[in-house]
Amino acid sequence: MDEEKPLLADGSIVEDYKPLMVYWRKARSRDKKLAEKAILTNEDFNELSLLIRREGKLNVYELMNRLKERFRDRIDPEIAAESIREVYGIEMPYDMARDKIALILAGWLLEAGRKLKIIGYKSWRDKRNT
Numbered sequence: 001m002d003e004e005k006p007l008l009a010d011g012s013i014v015e016d017y018k019p020l021m022v023y024w025r026k027a028r029s030r031d032k033k034l035a036e037k038a039i040l041t042n043e044d045f046n047e048l049s050l051l052i053r054r055e056g057k058l059n060v061y062e063l064m065n066r067l068k069e070r071f072r073d074r075i076d077p078e079i080a081a082e083s084i085r086e087v088y089g090i091e092m093p094y095d096m097a098r099d100k101i102a103l104i105l106a107g108w109l110l111e112a113g114r115k116l117k118i119i120g121y122k123s124w125r126d127k128r129n130t
Helices: 018-030 032-037 042-055 060-072 077-088 094-115 124-128
Strands: none
Touching: 018 032, 018 077, 018 094, 042 060, 042 094, 060 094, 077 094
C-alpha cells in the first residue's frame, strides 16, 4: 500500500510524508492560510532553478539545508510539534519540529523539481524500488 504523498512527490528523498500531511490537516483546521504557507509555490520552483543556475552542482544535503531555511518561517512551530507528536508519539521542541517539517518541504521541492526536470539527481531509494 502506497503512503499518501503530495503532488509530484516520489519518495526519492522524503521517506515519510506523514508529518507534513498531519501538519496540513491541523493547520487547515485552525486557519487555512497556515496550511497554504506549507505548500510549494511557483516562487519556490523559481528559487530552486536560480540556486542551481547560480551554484551549479550542489550535493543534496547542501540543497536541503539551504531550502529548509526558505521554508522555516512558513511553518507554525506549535502545529509542527503537535504533528510530530501525533505521528511519532514523541515530544519535540518547537524549533526542531519546525525544522523537521521544513526539511520535508525542502525534500518535496527537490522531488518535484526532478519530476519537472529542473534538477537531476540519483537517489539510493531509486535502486531499492526497481
